[in-house]
Amino acid sequence: MNAKDTTVTTRPVTRQTFDEVLVPTYAPAAMVPVRGSGLDLWDQNGKHYLDFTSGIAVNSLGHCNPIVVEALTRQANTLWHLGNGYTNEPVLRLGLALTEATFADRAFFCNSGAEANEAALKLARKYAHAKFGPHKSRIVSCLQSFHGRTLFTVSVGGQSKYTEGFEPLPPSIDHIAYNDIEAARASITDDVCAVIVEPLQGEGGVVPGDKAYLQALRDLCDQTGAVLIFDEVQCGMGRTGDLFHYMTYGITPDVLTSAKALGNGYPVAAMLTTHELAATLGVGSHGTTYGGNPLAATVALTVLETINQPEFLARVKQAGDKLRGTMEKLIADYPQVFTLVRGAGLLLGMVVTDAWKGRSKDIQKAAEVNGLMVLIAGMDVLRLAPALIVSDEQIAEADRILRVSIDGLLKA
Template identity: 50%
Template sequence: MSVRADFDRLMVPTYAPAPFVLVRAEGSRVWDSEGRERIDYTGGIAVNVLGHCHPVLVETLRMQAGEIWHVSNAYTNEPALRLARRLTDATFAERVFFCNSGAEANEAAFKLARRVAFDRDGEGRYEIVAAHGSFHGRSLFTVSVGGQPKYSEGFGPAIDGIRHVPFNDLDALRAAVSGSTCAVVLEPVQGEGGVIPADLEYLQGARDICNEHGALLIFDEVQTGVGRVGELYAYQHYGVTPDILTSAKGLGGGFPIGAMLTRADIGVHFPPGTHGTTNGGNPLACSVADAVLSVVDSDEVRRGVIRRRAAFVDQLDALAIKHGVFGPARGLGLLIGCPLHDNWKGLAKVIVTAAAEEGVLLLQAGPDVLRFAPSLVIDPQDIDEGLRRLDRALSKISEARA
């Protein structure tokens, strides 16, 4: 049996995982190698939109595994075409590029934006404007576009032609965009940056600014997509349509897949040979993602997200008043953040660790915000029980600091 110490002995230390090893999961509950059960509010970082081992996904993967796994993009396959059709039917998009992760989807989006500008206007138009606090992936290009220097420091010069402006500051965005700008990229809700929703007027203004300057508007919906905010994608919640949208995380419900969605007149600028991927669009991932969307893209799930959010927020706000550790919950749908009060700032990891000891798994969004991204179909009893466990954890931490 593997133990936690094996990680330190065998793995490159890019992560510092919890001191237990998870071995089994079902719904919104997980069990470690010692048999201890915990309620999961992390959703694999907004990935497991249908929880763990959802029967529809398990059966879909089992069936596809007996048919065809991988053929490369020298050939096409039916699950990829079926998923592309479902995505284009459900969104503004007319063309889809499949890959394996959110970083790859964003990499494709940024490359495509520069290629469109090059084809239309020549070499001088390549600047990308992004927001401080944003997160777009871990490749060199995506960490350069991301607005958190801690992720790009120490890897040599950042990619040229990227400007950052304060999030939700329309005047700053307007001042930064020019005839040299090929794209503006925004998260409708900044996830890693603290679970901060964009103002409607901000996204509407960004759309207008891009139209005025002939720049593309890219929405990074890696974390907000696939039902997370109550609509299939957050742009539909806001009523502001981008030119390019990126999706991953929840798209596969736990199976790795990413997608870049765009219009036909933009997609045509990626002809054969300009971009690619070996495993992207493989039948296993696409069949599972198609099954995810068949469940998530329904009125039942949308209504359920709104009800479950209300249950979380009501109880979290009560805990905020009771313990004085964090402020009122924010975010959209089941992407929820609780910002720590000043005297608790920097202690998000401490709270996450204490909560795990009490039997509930949480996330942090930086050192100052607790983040919740549970299954979209989490059992209401798991909401109540998990928050009772968080209550106990907060009481113990508060007593220890008294």
């Protein structure tokens, strides 16, 4: 190591450094956050922001939550990693907690939503091959869905902009319109091994699933022997006011995937399923180096135990109602900008009018200038996904900043 390398950890870096050394798969904001606490964030210049993104529905307990920090620190001083030749106490406790809290009998742990969906899709294929034969291999997904960025999961996702240039894509994958029961009936036939759906589409525009549609998918899978997979990577873990969104509908999948908020920012994901399906994946059939390591499992268990409390979830529903009511009033006051708000709990999308088509990013940028961080879901939807610990006062402040920001855009 030469002399200049000894200062790498303290070397000044800026947003320009991203353009110089990182692969340009993102176009991050001009400001660089350096510190967070709850829903508060500060950038390199000391400017304060109210964070209504929670890291894209990840930091559901807020930045640097002291309960999570304590659990991570304790485990970091105990045991980090073993490899899958050994199990560990934290992952066993997490597996017990998740199966006791859900329909599932078995859990597989990995590192990201894409990996959880990859595992779910591989499981469905292998199960169908073993039980019915290789002809039963087709996967049905929805247009505008998002299931991850591996070649398999991005192909299953229903947004062609993410697959352009990566052809040839994995075969036997079909996409149908979301919430279209007739399209589902036409597509889900005896050669289908899996139907994968988000009960609430996130990246596709914050679009809630109709109960009748999700029930139709359940019925069609029962009739054809297909595996029903609910992707709850974004809408699960308390985001909509229930621990998982399938509970809201009372419709139980065969497989559920979870990530994002499961670790509150620490990379961890889970695929949950039944005894019958889990038996398909025998020793050596699937795996991951880091999945279920003691650090990740400890954090996830702490997050799960914090969120999965009646009082906590009741407050999420209350806060969701408050945020929706506040945004409905904002929409009523700015009918030239927004048409409606949709979603569930604390995952809401504000749809822009025809006159503002393609301009959700402009609203996002204006809000950031005024100290509010929000998301978009496509170019026509402003997405709000604050931490589940958001207060009524913070909701009111977000409303105030959004109004100031929109006023500024209207005057421009």
